[in-house]
Each structure stands twice: as structure tokens, then as C-alpha cells.
Amino acid sequence: MYCRETDLQPADAELLMIGYGNSLRTDDGVGPAVVQRLSDLLPSQYSGFVEMMTCLQLTPELAAHIASFRRVVFIDASVAIPAGRIAINRMECEESGAQLGHYFTPGILLILAASVFGASPQAWTAAVGCQSTDIGDQLTPKVIAAVERLARHLFRCVTGLIDTGVFSPEMFEGSNVAVGSE
Amino acid sequence: MPQTITIDGVTRIEGHAKITIQLDDAGKVYDAQFHVTQFRGFEKFVQGRPLTEMPGIMARICGICPVSHLMAAAKACDDILAVQIPPTAEKLRRIMNLAQMIQSHALSFFHLSSPDLLFGMDGDPKQRNIFGLIRDHPDFARDGIMLRKFGQDIIAKLGGKKIHPAWVVPGGVNAPLTEEVQDSILKEVPAAIERIDRALDYFHQIEGRYPAEEDAFANFPTLFAGLVTADGLLEHYHGPLKFVDQDASLVAELSPADQRHYGSLIGEAVEKYSYLKFPYFKPRGYPDGIYRVGPLARLIVAERCGTRRADMELGAFRTRLGRSPQSSFHYHWARLIEILYGIEMIQRLLQFPDILNTHIRARARPNRLEGVGVSEAPRGTLIHHYKIDDNGLIQWANLIIATGHNNLAMNRGVRQVAERFVDGNKLQEGMLNRVEAVIRCFDPCLSCSTHALGQMPLRIELCKADGEVCDVLQRD
Numbered sequence: 100m101y102c103r104e105t106d107l108q109p110a111d112a113e114l115l116m117i118g119y120g121n122s123l124r125t126d127d128g129v130g131p132a133v134v135q136r137l138s139d140l141l142p143s144q145y146s147g148f149v150e151m152m153t154c155l156q157l158t159p160e161l162a163a164h165i166a167s168f169r170r171v172v173f174i175d176a177s178v179a180i181p182a183g184r185i186a187i188n189r190m191e192c193e194e195s196g197a198q199l200g201h202y203f204t205p206g207i208l209l210i211l212a213a214s215v216f217g218a219s220p221q222a223w224t225a226a227v228g229c230q231s232t233d234i235g236d237q238l239t240p241k242v243i244a245a246v247e248r249l250a251r252h253l254f255r256c257v258t259g260l261i262d263t264g265v266f267s268p269e270m271f272e273g274s275n276v277a278v279g280s281e
Numbered sequence: 282m283p284q285t286i287t288i289d290g291v292t293r294i295e296g297h298a299k300i301t302i303q304l305d306d307a308g309k310v311y312d313a314q315f316h317v318t319q320f321r322g323f324e325k326f327v328q329g330r331p332l333t334e335m336p337g338i339m340a341r342i343c344g345i346c347p348v349s350h351l352m353a354a355a356k357a358c359d360d361i362l363a364v365q366i367p368p369t370a371e372k373l374r375r376i377m378n379l380a381q382m383i384q385s386h387a388l389s390f391f392h393l394s395s396p397d398l399l400f401g402m403d404g405d406p407k408q409r410n411i412f413g414l415i416r417d418h419p420d421f422a423r424d425g426i427m428l429r430k431f432g433q434d435i436i437a438k439l440g441g442k443k444i445h446p447a448w449v450v451p452g453g454v455n456a457p458l459t460e461e462v463q464d465s466i467l468k469e470v471p472a473a474i475e476r477i478d479r480a481l482d483y484f485h486q487i488e489g490r491y492p493a494e495e496d497a498f499a500n501f502p503t504l505f506a507g508l509v510t511a512d513g514l515l516e517h518y519h520g521p522l523k524f525v526d527q528d529a530s531l532v533a534e535l536s537p538a539d540q541r542h543y544g545s546l547i548g549e550a551v552e553k554y555s556y557l558k559f560p561y562f563k564p565r566g567y568p569d570g571i572y573r574v575g576p577l578a579r580l581i582v583a584e585r586c587g588t589r590r591a592d593m594e595l596g597a598f599r600t601r602l603g604r605s606p607q608s609s610f611h612y613h614w615a616r617l618i619e620i621l622y623g624i625e626m627i628q629r630l631l632q633f634p635d636i637l638n639t640h641i642r643a644r645a646r647p648n649r650l651e652g653v654g655v656s657e658a659p660r661g662t663l664i665h666h667y668k669i670d671d672n673g674l675i676q677w678a679n680l681i682i683a684t685g686h687n688n689l690a691m692n693r694g695v696r697q698v699a700e701r702f703v704d705g706n707k708l709q710e711g712m713l714n715r716v717e718a719v720i721r722c723f724d725p726c727l728s729c730s731t732h733a734l735g736q737m738p739l740r741i742e743l744c745k746a747d748g749e750v751c752d753v754l755q756r757d
Contacts, residue, residue, distance in 0.1 A: 156344055163426055
């Protein structure tokens with residue numbers, strides 16, 4: 100079920116979950132941690148349906164990969180929301196005007212997927228508020244709790260997609276902007 | 282009254298830097314400086330760590346070129362262990378090193394620098410960016426992405442992941458190549474060749490449009506340095522380190538064994554305005570000992586590439602520009618030639634009969650207390666130098682990274698471009714874009730950090746000496 104970067108193949112799976120961040124900078128590693136936890140939760144027979152990957156940062160070649168999926172969720176740490184808080188937002192493919200450096204944003208990847216590879220997967224960002232980005236390989240307690248909540252929420256979303264064909268991760272506890280709390 | 286323009290931070294490079302341009306009373310440029318404003322400290326905080334951890338720790342210096350630091354660190358450890366790694370392991374390390382060069386060059390050229398070349402230095406900044414590139418040149422953007430993917434996939438297939446693979450270890454590599462991976466990489470080679478051929482065709486259509494930039498983008502005589510093979514061909518992993526002059530004539534050479542004594546040729550100066558050291562060619566002193574490294578330098582230092590297609594392209598390069606072009610504008614073309622070379626050389630290495638051999642690591646305990654590893658990173662020559670104690674713990678480390686070698690040239694280049702294009706009496710975005718663009722020719726990698734929490738806007742202020750702001754340009 101759990102795929103490392105080396106396993107990347109042109110996929111026919113329905114859903115791609117990308118957890119990204121630096122696991123040596125404490126809570127910045129929350130994205131990979133959520134994907135790892137979700138991998139543990141999902142039965143192995145889901146492997147043809149959902150692909151999960153972790154990476155340190157988003158890079159341009161990922162555009163080619165996400166273009167082959169119908170849905171993609173980007174899971175990352177955020178300093179813009181309180182520690183342990185979870186915010187899930189539906190993404191729209193629009194230019195941000197941001198200057199490009201050596202790492203890419205989910206928005207730029209979606210634009211690349213649409214413009215260069217002709218595919219527009221539905222996309223969401225799932226952000227977890229982080230408490231610390233200091234050097235360290237352990238998440239802080241609030242973020243550890245958020246990992247479990249978010250992984251279980253995404254698990255329900257995945258099973259819901261299989262059962263009903265509906266995937267709405269932004270709908271959680273009655274909110275479509277920010278879900279979960281410490 | 283003297284004034285200063287500050288470009289803070291410089292965009293479309295890796296890391297945090299600013300440029301200051303000093304103007305005289307008439308608004309003319311009289312000085313300019315490239316400031317690297319961040320500090321990493323790896324040389325200090327590895328002290329006390331076991332030697333065997335060095336490749337893994339040093340790879341963390343950079344999220345773009347971790348393989349380069351992995352290579353140089355592993356070679357320094359090989360030197361301390363006093364082992365000769367198995368031939369298959371050396372070939373596998375070479376493949377990974379070339380794959381990294383391809384992905385890094387592809388990112389630099391296609392996504393960071395090509396907006397300037399495709400839309401013009403004075404083009405509308407709203408168009409002259411990745412979005413304009415995607416909108417107006419999607420096939421070009423696709424080729425860039427797929428070439429980068431070619432390199433990244435090789436790193437992932439060999440090392441288990443694209444960033445910070447732990448596959449290169451002291452004494453060799455920790456897993457052999459499988460036939461399945463060998464076939465999967467070879468299968469992608471023809472498409473990669475097609476893509477770089479298309480990019481070169483495209484480049485030839487636009488390269489002549491920038492005579493003023495060719496003339497003024499860090500265009501001055503310097504020394505050039507880089508590794509070569511024993512018979513003088515382009516080299517990225519191991520070989521003599523050559524210094525040549527502006528005519529490509531040999532000035533000095535360090536054999537691999539002599540590279541422990543790199544300090545006899547390379548001095549390291551510091552300046553108060555930057556955290557980046559200023560290496561210089563010691564026999565000529567500081568700052569006269571200015572030299573350049575990287576793709577352009579490597580093509581000048583080498584007699585030829587040693588692969589068929591790359592040598593044909595190098596022939597076209599030298600026919601148009603001469604044996605030793607001095608303008609750093611030509612780093613772009615050199616980068617494309619090196620991508621082509623890298624693809625061809627990976628194909629060649631994968632076809633060696635011993636490439637699937639499982640003897641891939643030599644094992645030993647430390648046999649020396651000091652070791653030096655030298656390899657070529659995408660941006661130029663990389664030197665790792667470690668000293669250990671009797672327990673194998675690092676006592677001292679010195680790193681000379683590729684971007685550092687080019688520091689003197691980048692500073693002089695910024696000044697040259699500013700003098701040529703910047704009129705302090707009437708700031709225009711295109712003027713200052715050129716100041717940044719000359720830096721992008723070198724593709725500096727400053728932060729080597731993967732923990733980015735925001736985008737730095739570009740804000741340029743034209744100030745009087747008393748601090749009064751008299752003009753501002755802002756790019757969000």
C-alpha cells in the first residue's frame with residue numbers, strides 16, 4: 100500500500116495522497132506522518148485505488164504524476180493556523196503570481212498538470228498547524244494528536260469514495276474551511 | 282548625493298541573498314555587491330560526529346544537490362578509510378551523480394532562467410515567469426519537467442528516494458543495480474535525448490537575441506577550474522583538477538592524490554558583507570585569483586566531452602563562441618550540453634558488462650586521520666575535507682562549495698551588469714532583472730535548505746545616503 104518515491108509509476112489509481120515536509124524539522128514532518136498513518140489504516144486491497152507518497156518538498160516532475168489521477172490531496176504543515184488545528188481546503192487551479200524557486204507549491208503543480216499535461220485533477224490541501232519547526236525528528240504532542248484525527252478523517256473519506264463515489268474531505272465537523280481542533 | 286539600490290531578495294535562485302548597488306551623485310553605478318545573507322554552519326556542527334555519519338549528514342546541506350554532497354563526503358571518507366572502491370560501485374556512483382546534474386540543470390535552465398530568454402529581459406514580469414512559460418511554451422515546459430523527471434527517477438531508483446538518498450556510503454554503495462532498474466532507465470534514454478535535442482534547437486533560435494547580455498554578463502577574463510579525465514575529457518566524479526587561464530591554457534593541475542593539498546592552490550577569503558566565503562587561486566592572490574567553476578568552466582577546461590552527440594554540440598558551441606568564451610551568459614548553453622552528455626554517459630555506463638556486479642562496497646576501518654573528497658556538483662567543483670580523531674570522530678571539517686568558487690565572479694558580474702544597464706536616475710524593472718539574471722547564469726545554490734516557509738518578495742529601494750527612499754520597485 101505505502102509507496103515510496105521510487106515506486107512512482109504512471110498510475111490508474113483514483114486518488115493520490117502526497118504528504119510532504121522535512122521529518123528532521125519536528126512538526127514540518129506532519130505531512131509524511133499523516134500519510135504513513137493512513138497507510139497503516141487502509142487495508143491492502145485499497146492499493147489499486149489510492150496511492151500514497153511522501154516527499155521532502157514538491158518538485159516539478161510531480162506534475163506529470165498527479166496528472167494521471169482524478170483526485171489529489173496535498174498534506175503539509177502550516178504556521179498560519181494554531182498548533183494542532185487542521186484546515187482542509189478545496190483548491191482551484193489559478194495563477195498565484197508567486198516567483199518560482201527550487202521548490203514548487205501545490206498550485207503551481209496543478210497549473211503544470213493542466214497546462215502541460217492536459218489534466219485537471221480535483222485537489223485539496225490539508226494543513227496541520229505546527230508548533231515547532233526546530234531540528235528534531237519527533238512531532239509535538241498537539242500535532243501527534245492531529246495526525247491521528249486527520250488520518251482517520253481521510254480514511255473515512257477514502258472509504259466513502261469507494262462506497263458512494265463522493266469524496267469531500269473538506270466537509271468535516273460541519274466546516275469546509277477548517278476542520279478539527281486541538 | 283551617493284545612493285544605494287538594494288535588491289532583497291534575489292529571485293529564482295536557491296537561497297537568500299540580496300544585491301546592493303551604489304550610485305554616485307550623478308546616479309551612475311560605482312560599486313555593486315552580492316550578499317549571501319544566510320548561515321548554515323555545517324562545518325562546525327559536524328564536529329564530534331562519527332565519520333560514518335558524514336555522507337548522511339552532509340547530504341542534508343542541500344535539497345537540490347544532496348547527491349553532490351553525498352559524493353564528496355563519501356569520497357572524503359574513502360580517503361580516510363584508504364580504500365579503493367569496487368569498479369562497479371564507482372560506475373553506479375557516477376550514474377547517480379550525472380542523474381543529479383541532469384535534474385538540477387533542467388530546473389535551472391527550463392524553469393528559472395528560460396523565462397528571461399523566452400520573454401526578454403525587459404518583458405512584462407507578469408508574463409516573464411513560470412506561468413507565462415507554461416501558457417505560451419507548454420511543450421518547452423513539458424520537456425523541462427520530463428528531463429528533470431528522468432534524472433530524479435534514476436536517483437530514486439538507485440537510492441530509494443529522490444532527495445537525500447542514503448545509498449552512497451563510505452567504500453562504495455549499499456545496494457547493487459538490478460537488471461529491472463537497468464532496463465527501466467535505458468528504456469527512457471531515447472526520449473530524454475529527443476527532449477534535450479528539442480531544447481537545444483529551441484535555444485539556438487533565441488540565443489543570438491541577447492548580444493548586449495552576452496557582452497556584459499560577467500564577461501571578463503578569469504581562470505576556470507574543473508575536473509577532467511586522465512586524458513583531458515569532461516569529468517564529474519574523479520580525476521585531475523585543472524586550472525586554466527582565459528585562453529584555456531593550463532595554469533595548474535592537482536592529481537587526485539594531490540587534491541589533499543588543494544590548499545596549496547585555493548585560498549579562502551572572507552568579506553564582512555557576505556556569509557559566503559570567497560575562494561581564490563592562491564598563487565595570484567586575493568582578489569586577483571578570481572576563477573570560475575561549473576558547466577561553462579568544465580567545457581573550457583576539458584578538451585572535449587567524450588560522447589558523440591555532446592561533442593557535436595560542443596563543436597557548435599566553440600565554432601560560435603571560440604575555445605574559451607568569457608561571458609557567463611554562456612553557462613546556459615553549457616548547461617544544455619552537459620545534460621546531453623549526462624544522458625549519453627548514463628547510457629554508456631549502464632551498458633558496461635560489470636554494471637550488475639554485486640561486489641559494490643569495500644570495507645575498512647579508518648587508516649588515515651584526514652581525508653579529502655573532490656567531485657563536480659552541477660554548479661561546479663565541490664570539496665569536502667575532514668579530520669578525525671583516533672576514535673573516528675570528526676574533529677574539523679572544511680567545505681568549499683561550487684557556488685563559493687564563483688563568488689568573486691558573481692560579485693564582479695553584478696557590478697559589470699549594473700554599470701552597463703542600471704541608470705539610477707530612472708529605475709526600470711528590466712534593468713534590475715538583468716542584475717539578477719547574471720546571478721542566475723551561475724545558478725547559485727545558497728540555502729541548500731528544504732524547509733521553506735514562505736516566498737521572499739523582491740523589493741528594490743533607491744535611497745539617498747540619509748536613508749530617504751526616493752524610488753521603490755516591488756515584486757510580490
